Amino acid sequence: MIKLDTKGTKKKKHIAIFASGAGSNAQKIIDHFKLTEKGVKVVLIASNNPKAGVLKIAEKENIPSLIFDRKKFYENGYLAELNKYKIDLIVLAGFLWKVPAELIQSYQNKIINIHPALLPKYGGKNMYGNFVHEAVLNTKEKESGITIHYVDEIYDNGTIIFQTKCEIDEYDTLQTLAKKVQILEHKYYPAVIEKLLSRP
Numbered sequence: 001m002i003k004l005d006t007k008g009t010k011k012k013k014h015i016a017i018f019a020s021g022a023g024s025n026a027q028k029i030i031d032h033f034k035l036t037e038k039g040v041k042v043v044l045i046a047s048n049n050p051k052a053g054v055l056k057i058a059e060k061e062n063i064p065s066l067i068f069d070r071k072k073f074y075e076n077g078y079l080a081e082l083n084k085y086k087i088d089l090i091v092l093a094g095f096l097w098k099v100p101a102e103l104i105q106s107y108q109n110k111i112i113n114i115h116p117a118l119l120p121k122y123g124g125k126n127m128y129g130n131f132v133h134e135a136v137l138n139t140k141e142k143e144s145g146i147t148i149h150y151v152d153e154i155y156d157n158g159t160i161i162f163q164t165k166c167e168i169d170e171y172d173t174l175q176t177l178a179k180k181v182q183i184l185e186h187k188y189y190p191a192v193i194e195k196l197l198s199r200p
């Protein structure tokens with residue numbers, strides 16, 4: 001059902017991004033929806049890390065931000081604060097804390113994550129960033145890629161929405177593989193989000 005606001009215009013879809021680090025994916029997502037008038041807006045950037053680069057991006061882009069306190073996050077999932085933003089999709093982009101069950105239940109099929117490998121391989125607790133690429137290279141895989149999936153109570157376990165691959169050759173190092181995967185993330189995460197939000 002199409003949602004109209006009080007003036008009768010179509011309501012913008014609201015995204016909240018949760019991130020713990022630099023926020024290069026967050027920046028790509030913000031840019032994508034700023035440049036293309038898709039009726040989607042990033043309304044909140046939340047982080048567990050007060051020093052995260054993504055908070056500087058929020059400031060630069062004039063997007064409200066929220067810093068999670070660990071105790072409170074696992075007590076109530078910040079539901080009251082998040083609900084104020086009328087969020088249609090929570091996008092995890094390098095968010096290192098496990099999402100509490102309360103939040104997952106309140107935002108059923110509305111929380112997605114990107115993982116820098118081809119799940120179900122190379123996922124789970126402590127499998128993030130370069131740890132993932134290192135494991136992929138050590139196993140002498142011929143390919144890696146990205147996985148975008150719904151978030152459930154288990155790390156990197158929810159239903160897969162999208163995957164795409166890149167080749168690994170004998171000259172690849174941690175840095176070159178990380179770059180190949182990051183290029184895929186930046187290209188496809190905004191597009192997949194757009195597609196998810198365009199569904200009625």
Ligand code: GRF
Nearest residue numbers: 021022023024025094114116
């Ligand atoms: C990405 O590689 C993403 O797959 C992973 O964390 C990284 C975040 O990077 N979950 P950035 O902060 O968006 O630059």
